[in-house]
Amino acid sequence: MRVRGIRKSFGSIEALRGVDLDLWPGECLGLVGDNAAGKSTFTKILAGTYLPDAGTIELDGKEIAYSGPAEARGYGVEMVYQDLSLCDTIDVAGNLYLGREISKGPFLDKAAMQRGAHEMLRKLEIRIPNTALKVAQLSGGQRQSIAIARSAAFDPNVLILDEPTSALAVAEVEAVLALINRLKAKGVAVVLITHRLQDLFRVCDRIAVMYEGTKVAERAIAETNLEDIVRLIVGEGHR
């Protein structure tokens, strides 16, 4: 995936001022930056949730113009949103299959979805006792796990994780990092946004730093270290 010159404004705020980025299959890119740097906005454009004001997105060398998130999903671009994007009044299985329900004709195949949900969660080592519970009844970490499971379960080509570990316990963070490594091995391009910099050094191959709506630096993991990244985020290293 190759992205060039993405711009996006919300009213008078220029959220993105021309961002370029390349993603390769089987590679994890860490995306860091101060709050309001534009990380979420940028990744939402990759996932088709926002349409860019300018700029191009190429996938496998072909330029594509999404009309919306459904189309991005069709190209295999999946995203875990910072706000999780779950429906509280629908059960766990229903949320996992939201938008691609298993059906017999017009009817939901609820039994198959419950079975599939169990299978999905088991594979990702997520413990949720009852997939028929409403999402509103779950803890913050469980909700986050469900959002991650939903995005990872349907063989994406590009997986974007926007602060997926902010509410997770130690073991669950480990499970997510292990998941990222498994997906990389399968050839998925992963974008990981996180404030836990030590995690980046465990799964990422490259780190891109954003500052005030621009990409200010890109470093291969081998040629950088924690202090360097911190300096780039707060905006010292490049002046």
Added chain:
Amino acid sequence: MTLYTERQSGSRLRDFFESHAHVLSIAVFLIACCALFTSINDVFLSPGNLLNLLRQAAPTLIVAVAMTFVITTGGIDLSVGSIIALVNASAALLLRAGWDWPVVSVLMLMLGAVIGLFQGYFVAYQRIPAFIVTLAGLSAIRGIALVLTGGFSILIPPGLFLSIGRGTLFGIPSPALMGLAVALIGFIVLNFTVYGRHVCAVGANAEAARRVGIPARRVVASVYVWSGVAAALAALVVAARLGSGSSNAAVGTELDVIAAVVLGGTSLMGGRGTIVGTVMGALTISVISNGLILSKIDAFYTQIVTGAIILIAIWVNTRIFDQVGSVRRKS
């Protein structure tokens, strides 16, 4: 030594009660109302009165089922009473002009659909709040009915059409059968189809629904089509029962319908709807008005009592619900 144990999962029965608290409480309330009115006047429980009650509840029930879908998406349709009036008057005009009743019936259902589509377009695609769009509809649509009829009541010539409202099958009034059929269809669609799931998803979190590729705007527009069609069907039932059409039909019906849906436990915040609750809510509204008449309470007081009972019932309902299930508010 510390033992690590899994938390026990609660009893199935308890879970069942908790997730159906709303419906169970309206059921209890309905039975209590029936018991109260029976103790005041035992005519209440006579088969004749009960069948009459079902016949009267039918139009409200038909519209309330569709309204459940609308409210589940987080919307509201205030125009249903006016749609009933317009369809009711138009049907009477056409029948008086000698049109065949099956043709008129189909045309009227289509009229309801077109009005619903028009309003749904503004709600879903132009992002105007449903309250505003349908409030405008409430005023304008009844206005059209007034213009068409000149404010006069229009007699429907006797014929097969009237059996829609007056006929019986196996001793049960045909409007009641239609109401139950509509409720059954609504129940199946809302709970067991992909479309019903999408209606809930759009109401729970419209942005999330859009992000996973659900055609959120089309789903929102569609529910207003259903409420338009249901209002048209109710209008035909009313016209056939009364044998006339009038622009003054169904004044205030939207309030009965919305009260029935909310009494039944469908959340005004969207995302959670129950057709079983709606059926009981509609029955409760009818039982109250019927029972108050049988109790010989002055008609002028009926509205006050009805309003008070609805407020109390919904208050009790939310109280119980708050204690039992702590459902997170939509952010």
